[in-house]
Structure formats: structure tokens, C-alpha cells
Amino acid sequence: MNEIPTSQPSASRLVRGRAAVCLCGGRSSCGLCREACAYGAIEKTGLYPYVDHSECVGCGACVNACPSGDMRLAYLNDTAELTLKLRPCAPLESGLDAVLVSRGGEGGFRCHVLLVHPLKNGFFSVRVRADKDLIFTPFSGIEPL
Secondary structure, eight states, X not given: OOOOSSOOOOHHHHHHSOEEEEOXXXXXXXXXXHHHOTTOOEEEETTEEEEOXXXXXXXXXXXXXXXXXXXXXXXXXXXXXXXEEEOBXXXXXXXXXXXXXXXXXXXXXXXXXXXXXXXXXXXXXXXXXXXXXXXXXXXXXXXXX
């Protein structure tokens, strides 16, 4: 699991419903996630976004606004449900099994695609069901199996 110097939701918060997870780590100083949040749940402290999880309603506006795909929504039950902003490597449909490609190139992780929604510039909002351990793993893409 990567150490990111920003707020992350607790496991008890993730069980209650979708919450924003930020993997930015200060690589971008854009602040678009903060501007997109209609609930005022995101602040920028220096380079790092800080999510106030008592204010986050899990709407996903920050995920869609993030140009680098470093914001995501997560929800925990027996597995994790993640909403990610990605560029699929091939056409993708709901109901298919797929592989999430890690940003560092360490490999791929199997998931099940729940929802695919097109965004701008070739990106898609993709909701997947995957292993709980992947909540804080940065991904660069997704490929159908």
C-alpha cells in the first residue's frame, strides 16, 4: 500500500457508502478536485488535497475533474467497489471481467466491470468490483479479459 500524505477514509467510512480516495500525492497542484466539489469537502494544503470525509457525500465530481485520474470513489463490502477515471486500452462494456493495469507496471489485477460512462478526451468513468487491497493502488488503464 502506498503512503500518501493526505486524508484517506477509514474502513468504517467506506462501509457506510462511497467516499473519495485521493492518490495525488502532490504530483499536481491544479486544485480541480477542490473546485469540482459542491460540498466543500476538499481543501488544498500545499500541494496535497485534503478530503474531509465527514463532508464527502461520494458524488464523484472530484473523480471526473481530476486530469490525472488520481481521485477515485471507494466503497467496501465483501470486496471493494471503485469508481475510477481511466483510458481503456480496448472497448469496454459493463458486465465484463477486466484487468486493471497498475501505474508502476507491477502487473494487472482482475476486476469485474459494473458501469462504463464516457467522459472527455478519451477518458471513461469506470466502476469496478475488485479486491479490497486495491483501494490505494494507482492504475494507468484497464483492459477487457
